[in-house]
Amino acid sequence: MHRLFSSPLFLVLALWLAGLGCAAQFAKMAVILPALQDHYGETGVASGFLVSLIALMGIVLGLVAGVLAIRIGLRRLLLTGIVLGAVVSFIQATMPPFSWMLAIRFVEGLSHLAIVVATPTLIAQITPARHQGAALTLWGTFFGVAFAAAALIAPALVSAGGPGAVFLAHGVYMAVFAVLLALVLPRPAPLAVAAPPLGPRQLIARHIDIYTSPTIGAPAIGWVFYTLTFVALLAVLPPFIDAEQRVLATALMPLASIVSSMTLGVFLLRFVPATTVVQIGFVAAAVFGALFAVAGPAAWLAVALFACLGLVQGASFAAVPQLNAGTADRALANGGLAQTGNLGNTTGTPLLIAIIAVTGFAGVPWFLLGCYLIAIGANAALARRRRQAGSGAVS
Numbered sequence: 001m002h003r004l005f006s007s008p009l010f011l012v013l014a015l016w017l018a019g020l021g022c023a024a025q026f027a028k029m030a031v032i033l034p035a036l037q038d039h040y041g042e043t044g045v046a047s048g049f050l051v052s053l054i055a056l057m058g059i060v061l062g063l064v065a066g067v068l069a070i071r072i073g074l075r076r077l078l079l080t081g082i083v084l085g086a087v088v089s090f091i092q093a094t095m096p097p098f099s100w101m102l103a104i105r106f107v108e109g110l111s112h113l114a115i116v117v118a119t120p121t122l123i124a125q126i127t128p129a130r131h132q133g134a135a136l137t138l139w140g141t142f143f144g145v146a147f148a149a150a151a152l153i154a155p156a157l158v159s160a161g162g163p164g165a166v167f168l169a170h171g172v173y174m175a176v177f178a179v180l181l182a183l184v185l186p187r188p189a190p191l192a193v194a195a196p197p198l199g200p201r202q203l204i205a206r207h208i209d210i211y212t213s214p215t216i217g218a219p220a221i222g223w224v225f226y227t228l229t230f231v232a233l234l235a236v237l238p239p240f241i242d243a244e245q246r247v248l249a250t251a252l253m254p255l256a257s258i259v260s261s262m263t264l265g266v267f268l269l270r271f272v273p274a275t276t277v278v279q280i281g282f283v284a285a286a287v288f289g290a291l292f293a294v295a296g297p298a299a300w301l302a303v304a305l306f307a308c309l310g311l312v313q314g315a316s317f318a319a320v321p322q323l324n325a326g327t328a329d330r331a332l333a334n335g336g337l338a339q340t341g342n343l344g345n346t347t348g349t350p351l352l353i354a355i356i357a358v359t360g361f362a363g364v365p366w367f368l369l370g371c372y373l374i375a376i377g378a379n380a381a382l383a384r385r386r387r388q389a390g391s392g393a394v395s
Contacts (some may be wrong), residue, residue, distance in 0.1 A: 008126050012135045014184060016142060018082060018177040021170065023114040023146030025085060025108055030147070035163045040098045043110040049102055055282045055342040057109025058116075062339025063207055065117040066377040069331035074118045076395070080269050081114025082178040089171030093164045108159030116338045120332045122185070132321055133269030137261050137314030144254040146175050203387050207271065210332055215323040219316050220336030222278055224311045225375035227344025229368055230257075232352040233302070239299035240361050250298035252336060253306040260310035268311070274319035279379055281311030282372045297361060305368075323386075 030050045036050060063126045069077050088108045092101065120139050127135040148234070157165040213216040238250045285308040289303060295301055320333045355363040 006136075007133070011126050012138070013181060014177070015123055016138055018078075018181060019115065019119050019139060019142040020146045020149065021082070021085065021177060022112055022119070023173045024150055024170055024173075026051065026143075026152035028154065028170055029054075031103075032050075032158055032163050032166055033159050036325065039095065042102075050105060052346055053102060053105040054109040054112055055346045057106060058113055058338050058342030059346065060252045061082075062114055062117075062337075062342065063251045063332065063335040064203065064339060065113040066332040066335025067206065068114075068352075069117055070328045071371065073223050074122050074327070074331065075187060077114050078118035078122065078185075079182055079202055080130045080180060081111045081118065082174055084108075084183065084226035085115070086109035086174035086178055086225055089167045089174060092167035095162075095164045097342075113338055117331060120317050120320065120337075121327065122335050125188075125327055129230055133274065133315075133318040136317040136321070137266050137269065138286060139236060140261055140314040140317045141258045144258050148254065155381070174224065202284045204240035206332075210336055214382045214389065216329050216333045217336055218275070218277060218323055218379070218386075219333055219371055220340040221378050222282070222312065222375045223298045223316050223337050224340035224344045225282075225371045225378075226309060226316065227341045228348040228371050229344075229347075229352070230309055231345050232307075232312075232348035233305070235349045236352050237297060237302055240364075241299050241302065245299035249302055252303045256307040256379070257310035257313055258304045260307040261314035265311045265314040269315065269378045272299035274315040274322050275379065275383060277315035278312050278319060278374060281308050281315065282375045282379070284311070286369055286376065287345070289372060290365055292368065293362070294363045305380045 011224065016177050020103055033051065065077070072080075089113060090106055091104055095101075096104070120136060123139055124132055134243060152165050153169075157169055161168075190234075201368060202346075211220070234250075237253075238246050241249050248376040265281075270339065288308055291301055316337065317334075318335070320330050324330045324333050352364070352367060355367050359366075
């Protein structure tokens, strides 16, 4: 039994399941937002901050979480994040006043950051090199799977016990995995690097160093363009799709990204570097995005586009250990992914809505094509810098 609990497969699955609870910190609010609006009354636009405030913490403190991982250790950072997430959900289950609920979301953002930075870094650390691509591709599905699960489970909980029941269930889920991971996660040796200082000047300099690095910052640079479009399309595209196909297409879009990531993405990672798979995904997405200008908002095209984005989804996480041999650099790279991912998720939807308000659907293909072509160019430039530096990293 001990051999099972200490096996890499069991640990990866346990970490992924804990990650579902982390993604549910977004999903639980998004799925039950109408019920929360009914409970709190007329809160207007402010109710939207119940969903987005958690992302603000990621934008501001994404790399800080990476630095903290080096300072206090990945295991401690992860367990702290999960325990804090459980406590926050139990407080939310009491349905405090609206202003307090908003304040609590700031604290929950700290929990979310700790988990999304520590977990993929730990997965890469405990997984044999030949299985890292598949394991991190699995991790890349945590957001989509959590949203699908929340959409299925949360309405029943709201019907049975109101919005507080959703928060209570989430708190129990997080507490269970806090206990499980505390028991089974090995205690790694301390990182053989000096803990970086956390002063404002040092953090600004650290941001510049990371985002100009062709290895540490590379996954995050492409990731921002993926996140700019992924959530925005899920939110904005369905009303343009033919009514008879709308419901099916809306369900299939995120599912297509998960399936392509776990099948074609894992297959390609056996033969080519993760950065190449990311580029293949962006090139294919650019082609299908441009086709919207010809075919219009066709359901099949939307599903195909999300299948292309699935390649970017999984391979971006797999690129972190391929480009960065040291655990400290991997933690910082995952901090960058958290930061740029939250930036893209927060700004993509209002930006696309603004474009549609001016141009109608005609602006959507240009928005997509612009995002993906910039991503392709940035990734190609970073690969060229790695080759010129002769760093030995996978290009």
